[in-house]
Amino acid sequence: MTSEKPSASTTVEYIRYHIPEKRSAEFLAAYTRAAPLLAASPHCVDYELARCEEDFAHFVLRVTWTSTEDHLEGFRTSDLFPAFLAETRPYVGDIEEMRHYKPTSVRGEGSAVPTLYEWAGGAEALARLTEACYAKVLADDLLAPVFADLGPEYAEHVALWLAEVFGGPATYSATLGGHGHMVAQHVGRGITEPQRRRWVNLVQDAADEAGLPTDAEFRSAFLACVEWGTRLAVRFSGPDAKPPTDQAVPKWGWGVMPPHRG
Template sequence: MTGRAETLAEAVGGTEALRRLSNTFYDGVLADPVLAPVFANFSRTHIEHVALWLAEVFGGATRFTDEVGGHQALLRSHLGLSITEEQRLRWMELMTTAVEKELPDDALLRQRVMEYFDWGTKIARDVSADPVGTDLGDPGPTPRWGWNGLA
């Protein structure tokens, strides 16, 4: 794609921009009656983990895999949460608001980011139905999402 950053991570402004996005998003989540119960055990460390995850998924450094445990750790963190479709859709609404506030005003960039979130939240919802301790098998490496979607 001529004239665009090579990766979505670069295009959004790197890990620092993803931290801002996560902060804005979770400020909304924690005040939201539909989503706050899902995040009852929320800690500010979560924001850093989300920023590292997104940076890696969007083509940046592999810090989430190296420091937090990669794809397996992310999936495990959703076990037992019993996320409903209503909660997933509300999550998407709040993330859309955060993306519009924190990410560059680039329609294709925002579209690709939101396509990732739609894809990822469906997986999180599905995994969340399994109880803590479920053997997830090997989910493979951290997915990569780029200008053309899942790489």
């Protein structure tokens, strides 16, 4: 399960075609041949050719570029473009619109795509996860010294944080603080890379023990979040590290990175 969103720095190109029915098969074949050239461009984020259900003669090509300049001055001046144009040139006269669009802040996901929080099993599943994880942590020789002074409520707080990060209730922010509060819990702890890796392994074992979903899509998003969070913890646990300014808890989705790094 994936959910791709253009970032504020990308641009989306739309090319609208009107292709007579008798030429639609050759048009689709041409774009099937041209598509790998788009995919090979380092300036192309993704692309999709869609066909109108109400009128089969209408097609829309959507290409997300790293920027308008990268499209016009990068892809179009690259060695890939002549071959791409050779395939698509016969249909230039059929173009009704070809423009670049910048994404706005008005975007989101519908309820047809479950959040990671819902897919994981909600609050109860995340509570089982953190309880299992911190039982393992406290019994681990490498990690126990780092977490020995934390009370039993710490596992509950982490469950609330994960719930919010994964698209669930914003209870962590409402009762404990935002992203900066979570980061501040690691300041001065001097977490090492071996300790970080051990925690990553233990939380994955805990996910199995807690019965979290085992599908590749969920576990991939879950592990990506764990890797991001633990690397942030190491960074802010070092000497002279300062917690970030007040920030909202990041939202993690299917294949979507959080909006800020620290």
